[in-house]
Amino acid sequence: MDTTPPPSRPATLTAPRLVERLIQGQATSDGAGVRLTRLLTQDLQxxxxxxxxLDLFGTENPGDYIGGFPDHPHRGFETITYMLQGRMRHRDSAGNEGLLVPGSVQWMTAGRGVIHSEMxxxxxxxxxxxxxxxxxxxxxxxxxxxxxxxATAEVPEWQGEGVTARVIAGATHGVQGAVQRDATEPLYLDLHLAPGAVFTQPLPAHHNAFVVVYRGELNVAETLVRxxxxxxxxxTPGSDGVLLRAGEAGARAILVAGQPLKEPIAQYGPFVMNTQQEIFDAVNDFRAGRLA
Incomplete structure (x- = not known):
């Protein structure tokens, strides 16, 4: 007798969110010439x-990625690197080291400062x-x-009708993600949808949210996202979540949302603080070798 539980059904929403704006992203490079698409730029912070x-890197040309991201500093925020294809080795000034492979995640809280590389x-x-x-x-x-x-096998998953949700952060349909944060309450889902499959995610109306499609097409409410x-x-006041429907070829996408901090943002390259004085301090600490 088959004891496998049936797939869960999507939650019911009464007022799904609409699409406010579509972003194509900017082609750029970072590190030692790694080519990528920057989807969330500084003007959207x-x-x-x-x-x-948010950067999306994706190429089959080694010349676009082989230089990697040599030693560079960070202070004041967290980085979440999610690999879809390929292998990336990271090291930092505190002696930490790891290997990213398809489906794995590296979550780094830079805090007061680190120097690290991703090669x-x-x-x-x-x-x-x-x-x-x-x-x-x-x-x-x-x-x-x-x-x-x-590790890839450590990312929790939720199975629905034609949907697999990999839960990197937050929670969906009762499945807790790999990481939780009290202040920002991030939701980070990697969604794999069969053709025509529907996925719904309840969300507080005041949380900021976006969807990025990286395979196929999605209808978000009634807007096609390529x-x-x-x-x-x-x-929208009164909205209660996100409604996604895959196109004829299915879709893969990430859904990201979080609680806004509503604090001042001062940024200088890899340093993100609240005031310009804190930025000056970060630069001075880096120059003096106090981040290593």
Missing amino acids: RRLDPFLM PEQQEGAMEGFQLWLNLPGRDKMREPWYRDI TRRMAILAN
């Missing part, structure tokens, strides 16, 4: 608080993934750094 940046551990084949920057509240910006490497596009979701 206030609108998508507490999220500061490809391959010379051919596809390299693809996301890096998201999540702000820290002012009270936590100078905390001790923290790291967690989350591959490599980001849909910013409207914070």
Whole structure:
């Protein structure tokens, strides 16, 4: 007798969010010439608080990624690197080291400061993934750094009708994610949808949220979102969540949401603080070798 539980049904929403704006992203490069698409740019930081940046890197050309991201500093926020394809080795000034492989996550809280590198551990084949920057509240910006490497098998999953949700942070349909944060309450889901499949996610109306499609097409409420596009979701009073429906070829997408901090943002490259004086202090500490 088959004792496998039937797939869960999506939650019912009464007022799903509409798409406020579609973002195509900016082609750019970072590190030692790694080519990527920057979807969440600095001009969107206030609108998508507490999220500061989102990069999508994806190529089969080793020349676009082989230089990697040599030693560089961070202070004042968290980075979440999620690998879809390829292998990336990371090391930092505190002696931490790990290997990112398809489906794995590296969650780093820079806190008062680290110097780290992220270098490809391959010379051919596809390299693809996301890096998201999540702000820290002012009270936590100078905390001790923290790291967690989350193996592919350690990312919790929820199964629905034609839907698999990998729960990197937050929770969906009773499944708790790999990481939780009290101040920003991030939700980070990697969604795999069969053709025509529907996924719903309850969300507080005041949380900022966006969807990025990286395979196929999605209908978000009644708006079509194509591959490599980001849909910013409207914070409509009374809205109760997100409704997604995959196109004819199915879809893969990330859904990200969080509680805005509503704090001042002062940024200078890899340092994100609340005041310009704190930025000056970060630069001076880096120059004096106090981040290592």
